[in-house]
Amino acid sequence: MTEDEIRAAYLTALTSVAPDIEAEAIGPDDHLQEDLELDSMDVLNLVAVLQKALGVDIPERDCPQIATLALAVGYLGRRLAG
Amino acid sequence: MGLFTMPSLGADMEAGTLTEWLVGPGDRVRRGDIVAVVETQKGAIEIEIFEEGTVERLEAEIGQTLTVGAPLARIRGAGEAAEPGTARWTEVVAPEPAAPETPEPQPQRPAARGLAASPAARELAAERGIALATVTGTGPGGAILLADVERAQAVAQEAPDPRAGMRKAIASAMAKSKREIPHYYLAHRIDLQASTDWLSAQNAARPPEDRLLMGALIARAVARAAALVPAVNGHYGEEGFRPAAAVHLGLAVALRGGGLIAPAILDAHLLKLDAMMAAMRDLVARARAGRLRSSELTEGTITLSSLGETGVEVMAGIIYPPQVALVGFGAPRPEPMVHEGVVTIRQSVTATLAADHRVSDGRIGARFLLEIDRHLQHPEEP
Numbered sequence: 467m468t469e470d471e472i473r474a475a476y477l478t479a480l481t482s483v484a485p486d487i488e489a490e491a492i493g494p495d496d497h498l499q500e501d502l503e504l505d506s507m508d509v510l511n512l513v514a515v516l517q518k519a520l521g522v523d524i525p526e527r528d529c530p531q532i533a534t535l536a537l538a539v540g541y542l543g544r545r546l547a548g
Numbered sequence: 549m550g551l552f553t554m555p556s557l558g559a560d561m562e563a564g565t566l567t568e569w570l571v572g573p574g575d576r577v578r579r580g581d582i583v584a585v586v587e588t589q590k591g592a593i594e595i596e597i598f599e600e601g602t603v604e605r606l607e608a609e610i611g612q613t614l615t616v617g618a619p620l621a622r623i624r625g626a627g628e629a630a631e632p633g634t635a636r637w638t639e640v641v642a643p644e645p646a647a648p649e650t651p652e653p654q655p656q657r658p659a660a661r662g663l664a665a666s667p668a669a670r671e672l673a674a675e676r677g678i679a680l681a682t683v684t685g686t687g688p689g690g691a692i693l694l695a696d697v698e699r700a701q702a703v704a705q706e707a708p709d710p711r712a713g714m715r716k717a718i719a720s721a722m723a724k725s726k727r728e729i730p731h732y733y734l735a736h737r738i739d740l741q742a743s744t745d746w747l748s749a750q751n752a753a754r755p756p757e758d759r760l761l762m763g764a765l766i767a768r769a770v771a772r773a774a775a776l777v778p779a780v781n782g783h784y785g786e787e788g789f790r791p792a793a794a795v796h797l798g799l800a801v802a803l804r805g806g807g808l809i810a811p812a813i814l815d816a817h818l819l820k821l822d823a824m825m826a827a828m829r830d831l832v833a834r835a836r837a838g839r840l841r842s843s844e845l846t847e848g849t850i851t852l853s854s855l856g857e858t859g860v861e862v863m864a865g866i867i868y869p870p871q872v873a874l875v876g877f878g879a880p881r882p883e884p885m886v887h888e889g890v891v892t893i894r895q896s897v898t899a900t901l902a903a904d905h906r907v908s909d910g911r912i913g914a915r916f917l918l919e920i921d922r923h924l925q926h927p928e929e930p
Contacts, residue, residue, distance in 0.1 A: 484804070486804055486805070486836075487804070499856070499857065499858045500858055502804075503802075503804040503805075505802070505832075505856050506761050506762075506763060506856060506857055507761065507763070507828070507829060507832050510756060510759055510761060513756040513759075514755070514756035514757045517755070517756055524756065525752065526748065526751045526752065526759060527748075
């Protein structure tokens with residue numbers, strides 16, 4: 467999977483759990499909770515959707531690593547490669 | 549013959565707009581059935597009925613804005629004779645709309661075929677995202693002109709912002725609370741390490757869709773503690789305080805872009821942890837989507853407001869009338885605490901209680917907070 471594909475998958479997952487957020491409005495360093503106002507329930511739903519879409523296991527302790535688009539693209543890329 | 553009226557969905561509600569009937573004359577209804585959908589400042593609410601019988605006739609039309617107490621429908625109880633003229637009312641009800649002959653989806657672009665509109669009007673409507681079908685044309689043969697689109701846009705901009713309505717509703721409920729309820733406040737720091745460790749171990753073995761949140765452990769603890777301390781759980785009305793037999797736990801759900809709604813999980817004191825988590829998941833999703841049930845907005849007996857993982861430490865909340873207590877949880881964080889006689893870093897959280905002094909005193913409030921603490925020291929309890 468290329469970085470662009472991971473980015474697209476992340477944005478699709480994020481806008482599916484928070485339909486009121488527009489993908490174009492999400493910056494690479496926007497924090498899920500602090501900037502995009504997701505709560506812990508939304509983050510849990512996002513992890514579930516990502517895990518299904520990408521087929522990677524995202525343990526609970528790694529949740530901070532998907533807290534922004536930029537962090538998530540790096541982290542998910544490593545998980546997919548490993 | 550029972551009269552089914554527009555319910556009050558909270559101290560802050562004056563009126564609602566009927567948007568959908570889910571029953572018609574002749575339909576049997578049972579206690580708890582959802583019979584209509586009403587648009588309020590809290591979003592679209594599914595209205596439940598609390599009597600048994602047969603719908604005799606509908607007294608309100610879709611699109612009507614009705615004040616609390618206005619008649620919605622007449623319900624004939626079991627054994628009551630049908631009113632003469634029922635058939636006439638039955639005829640009035642519009643039949644189910646016939647399926648469209650062409651099953652293809654409607655064109656999404658405003659430039660729908662069959663709508664007469666000038667090219668300039670089409671262009672402006674497309675640019676501003678206005679559906680031409682919603683614009684009234686004043687040109688030849690009803691054709692839509694540029695000026696019509698401009699007018700439609702001006703009207704759309706004047707339409708009230710639903711968030712502004714919600715803010716007004718919060719303002720009115722909270723002002724009433726502060727005006728009438730003599731609040732007292734207690735705070736208690738809780739060692740959350742046992743719950744945190746237990747939760748991590750549980751979640752390590754669970755796929756994300758089955759994972760639990762600390763919020764569910766907290767909700768369970770609050771609901772069970774409230775069941776043991778009747779003076780914080782119930783409603784204060786004109787005849788004074790009425791303790792509730794069950795704990796219907798209101799959860800303050802923040803909406804993105806502002807606003808807050810506190811629907812209740814019914815019989816929360818009976819729920820085990822997985823059921824509590826499922827109930828919270830469902831309630832939060834429906835609160836966001838604006839599809840709550842009337843009982844969830846009216847039956848709450850106590851409210852829990854959690855500031856989440858990234859919030860501040862302490863909240864001193866305002867009671868949601870007619871309830872008599874609100875529990876606040878700050879953000880859990882590692883803090884130096886004395887544990888078994890030694891200062892160590894422990895995950896901790898500060899719980900607060902805002903309670904109604906007409907009903908309880910600090911001693912009772914303290915017992916309630918300590919009871920919550922006790923439950924959080926035993927996350928493994930069934």
